[in-house]
Amino acid sequence: MTKTADIHLSYADLAALLQKIFVRNGVSEENAKILAENCASCERDGSLSHGIFRMAGYVSSLASGWVDGKAVAEVEDVGPAFVRVDAKGGFTQPAMLAARPLLIEKVKANGVAVLAIRRSHHFSALWPDVEPFAEEGFVALSVVNSMACVVPHGGKKAVFGTNPIAFASPRAGAAPFVFDQASSAIAHGDVQIAARAGHDLKPGMGVDRDGQSTTDPKAILDGGALLPFGGHKGNSIALMVEILSAALTGGYFSGEFDWSGHKGAQTPFTGQFFIVIDPERGGNDVFADRVAGICDLVLEAGQERLPGERRHLTRARAAEAGIPLSSENYEKLRALAES
Ligand code: NDP
Ligand code: PYC
Structure with a gap:
């Protein structure tokens, strides 16, 4: 999910929206609250490779029957x-x-x-x-x-x-x-974000499917690997x-x-x-x-x-102004909550 902030949500509102998505996709109320707060915390702190960017993946995994959202x-x-x-x-x-x-x-x-x-x-x-x-x-x-x-x-x-x-x-x-x-050398989530944004990575982070060093995130994701x-x-x-x-x-x-x-x-x-x-x-x-x-x-x-300092600064800004989301990402979340 890309990010140009035109919407600002409170932590509580974002967590409530995410909780709804989890519940709608087969997670128990109790587990959904925990996962939603965890994901909203990541977004609030600017840990963007593990914030709302991950929601489609959570939903897809739940739909595939691979993970049990109701597990005790x-x-x-x-x-x-x-x-x-x-x-x-x-x-x-x-x-x-x-x-x-x-x-x-x-x-x-x-x-x-x-x-x-x-x-x-x-x-x-x-x-x-x-x-x-x-x-x-x-x-x-x-x-x-x-x-x-x-x-x-x-x-x-x-x-x-x-x-x-x-x-x-x-x-x-x-x-x-x-x-x-x-x-x-880099989190897999950041490779996915770079691939979507069309950015190259720094040298030394990954190899392509033939084992050759590459800065192309798509080549890493398409049969390549990280180092x-x-x-x-x-x-x-x-x-x-x-x-x-x-x-x-x-x-x-x-x-x-x-x-x-x-x-x-x-x-x-x-x-x-x-x-x-x-x-x-x-x-x-x-x-x-x-x-x-x-x-x-x-x-x-x-x-x-x-x-940790960057996260806490981002958290402080979110406490004042809300958590920034693009309207596109906000609509994607709302669609997941309604689907
Ligand atoms: P980064 O390289 O972005 O950051 C790693 C750490 O270094 C953070 O604590 C960060 O603090 C700190 N840091 C970054 N830049 C500086 C700097 N200039 N000076 C001082 N400290 C700095 O993280 P990764 O890309 O390695 O990982 C990203 C996330 O992916 C992590 O939250 C990790 O848990 C998650 N992840 C999850 C996996 C899973 O299986 N669940 C697998 C792999 C990764 P700050 O946050 O304040 O910037
Ligand atoms: O970003 O590398 C990653 C990752 C793997 C599992 C969850 N996040």
């Missing part, structure tokens, strides 16, 4: 610091929220706990999954694998997903420090994400699930992993001040901005 996750208490969840073929975000109270109880009791979600679909940005933990005073790290579209460093065949990693930490006097980044960021180093992170999100959780690797029988399926069916830590257990009662201190040092040293 099963939460298992499997150790003093280990929570396991079977998302039962539904979306990850409701599964994570179902497990959250038990996870937090364990973090408070032990200082740390992990959450392993399997048989889940994640089609969004990762920061909404970790930022709320930091807002509550915890440090959180999460990884999720996706669909095989990334060739290993030096390799010839796509094995990895775009496999993001997100980290959030409380920071004194400011919003939490949060970064959220794909382990591919890991940072050569062998990003490659190892992508591999770590597969291990944690799939091998450890009992979910599928990015190249393991078969959606060929579900025409229109777009949501990766994999797993997601979280580590949540109570930083007070470090015996350091000025943890958040220390985080603020190192962030300040980085800025003083010349880094233009910290990760």
Whole structure:
């Protein structure tokens, strides 16, 4: 979806419209509210590769029968610091929220706990999954694998997903420090956006179907593949994400699930992993001040901005003026809500 803003919606109005679309397309009211708020948050923060741009994909996946919008996750208490969840073929975000109270109880009791979600679909940005933990005073790290579209460093065949990693930490006097980044050179969503807009990519992001380096996003999408960021180093992170999100959780690797029988399926069916830590257990009662201190040092040293700052600025603008949408995109959403 392209974007020239001629309409501004409040967060509540956008979330309500998206919730209607999800419900109309077979998602339970409860799950629809969670997914709608997640997607509206992405749009509000300017995470445009995972905002309303994704709604057609959600609808298409639901219509194909590939993902169960009504799934009710099963939460298992499997150790003093280990929570396991079977998302039962539904979306990850409701599964994570179902497990959250038990996870937090364990973090408070032990200082740390992990959450392993399997048989889940994640089609969004990762920061909404970790930022709320930091807002509550915890440090959180999460990884999720996706669909095989990334060739290993030096390799010839796509094995990895775009496999993001997100980290959030409380920071004194400011919003939490949060970064959220794909382990591919570019997110698949941004390749789709570039293809639609007719823009070339920077060199070094992908290869065509013959394995030749290309800057053409269409060549990447049409049988080509992405590359890991940072050569062998990003490659190892992508591999770590597969291990944690799939091998450890009992979910599928990015190249393991078969959606060929579900025409229109777009949501990766994999797993997601979280580590949540109570930083007070470090015996350091000025943890958040220390985080603020190192962030300040980085800025003083010349880094233009910290990760998350652009999102929070965009969020602040949306709180004042509303979330900008083109009338074309707004009409597309209304059509999805009525169809
Ligand atoms: P970007 O490269 O746009 O940004 C990565 C991180 O770097 C962000 O935290 C961003 O902060 C920060 N950042 C960007 N530019 C700067 C800068 N100049 N200085 C300091 N920090 C900066 O993200 P990606 O393209 O890697 O990923 C985009 C999204 O796609 C992510 O939200 C990710 O979760 C999602 N994704 C989801 C997948 C899934 O399977 N569900 C798979 C792959 C990606 P800021 O946001 O403030 O700009
Ligand atoms: O943008 O790479 C991506 C992506 C994959 C799954 C959801 N988003």
